[in-house]
Amino acid sequence: MPRATSVRTVPDPPDTVWAALADHEGMATWLPGLKVQVTKPGNPEPNGVGAIRKAGIGSPGPIVEEITAFEPGHRLAYRALAGVPLRNYRGEVTLRPSGSGTEISYAIETDQRLPIGEPQLIKGMASVLLGGLVRGVKARS
Template identity: 80%
Template sequence: MIRATSVRTVSAPPETVWAVLADHEGMSAWAPGLKVAVTRPGSPEPNGVGAVRKVGIGSPGPIVEEITAFEPGRRLGYRALAGVPLKNYRGEVTLRPSGSGTEITYAVEADKRLPAGEAALAKGLATVLLSGLVRGVGTAR
């Protein structure tokens, strides 16, 4: 298995970070070029466990993800159902209060199939996704 983690602390409280993180269709605002649509709501929270989101990034096609963990203010997890070159791709974002702000940990993991490139791809994904989320939190305040 490969796992990559990226960590940043922002000056916003966990509730503000969560509001940005849990708004799936709002990802388009902090991840330029993405078009996100919830194609199946979760239960009991529409953006919660069981929700399926389609993340359009252009060619070759959309990434389809299912929400697997939804703990408001603390943790959001998802797994790819289609469209990702990594086998059994999963992501998890955890939030932890840090002073007057929030420490955000973005972790991605997948099954290892190739000797090298997948680890670099996973690290790149964790870093880029976290940077986008931090940008989104900055504009939400």
């Protein structure tokens, strides 16, 4: 099962990082051009477990994801329901206080094995998503 994790520490506190991470429709601030729409709110948190979001470049869709874990200030996980060419694509972001800042760990996992470049592709995706999140945190600081 291919899995890759990208880790970075930012000077911002976990609450600031969480505010960027948990704002699904605000993801365009950290992934320019991406449009996200929550099509089904979670319960009890609208952006929490069970929330369905559509994401795409220029307009919401074709990627559809469901939030599977929502632990404010600590952990958010999701799984792709449609639009991702990797079988059982899942993402998980964990936050851990680190001094006066936050260590962010962005992990991606998939069941699908690719014929070539698999570790580099998955690792590259995790790195790009983490870099985007860090930009989103800076935009909120």
